[in-house]
Amino acid sequence: MAKAPSLALVAGLIAAAAITVPPALADGDPASDYLLSQPVFLPIDNPVSPNQAATFAKLVLGAQTSGLPIKVAVISSKYDLGSVPILFGSPQKYANFLGQELFYYYKHNVLIVMPNGYGIYDHGRSTAVDQKVLAKLHPAHSTNGNVLAAAGTRAVEALAKHYGVTISTKAASPGGSSTNQERLEIGAGALVLLVLAGAAALLRRRLRSR
């Protein structure tokens, strides 16, 4: 009898250990750490309102699940760039830098939104076409977080339109996982947990019946 709870505990611990925690890159710019696990990085000292932040994250997640895999860093000041303040005002240069930082952990688009314009990196692939799409958009010309997030929204929507992607935000949840692969991993983890819990329960019943 006394062994059953510990079996369940072990099952839980095994399942927990199976979950991969992304490593912290911490190369000086906070966005690189955020974007390992989150769809968007938002300004630190010029915050976006909670409602707009949630809507924006939902849009980006929706884009990801609708066929436009993308993560977005919204940069309002040098402060948001950590140890690379020199790249403030150079969204394409920062896109290249951040994209390379994430290169071994994320294989799709990284969009940068700064007050003076946009930058994009796509896992080392040419982004000339995307840059042309973004160049047609008006920059935010503001350090206000909400204005920048709105510019980010326009950029994601323009890219989606260019690629014929209709963004559905129905299934997207800002707090959820960001890619199909991550969903599969979580699903597999849940399956393992269920099987382990089932085995533990059955074993407990068998032990009781003895």
Add this chain to the structure above:
Amino acid sequence: MKRFALLLALLALCAGCGGSKAPKFTPQAQVLPSLVAPPFTLHDDEGHAVSLTSKPGHYVIVTFLYTHCPDVCPIIAGNLNRALKTATAKQAGLTVLAVSVDPKGDTAGAVRKYIAERGLVSSFDYLIGSRAQLAPVWAAFHIGAVAGPEDVVTHQSYEFLIDPAGRERLLYGKGVQAGWIVRDLKTLMKTS
């Protein structure tokens, strides 16, 4: 009994899903898709040409540092140097190729001083060059390097473990420890 056996079978299947046959590396190591590492040739502080292909049959770690780095580089260099001194590293013929991310500050003299001050072993090669020589290597390994004020260079702190066939096998971050490398080298040598 049948249900229990079925559950055990399912459990075994799930264990198989995790790739029980796949080598078990340290959890901090990112397993890379075993692509051939980008070839490059640079020079050490003595002017000798050093390339990945000049280390056939040996394990190599490629990393990116600069001598004036005030934070993580000295720690990374120390930990890699510690790994090189181990019996496992010697058995694997491990070499570290540290590629400079600071063409301006990493002169031959600065590198010689760095090597002497930190007691870097002879299998730790510190490679330098002009921006035109170094930048393609950074790009090939997807390393961003941005020179800032006060001679600080912000760069990605990755270490690539390359096997004797020249394939990128594992990636570590700035927290790399000698023990992880030793453990992973043992696993690689056992499974290769």
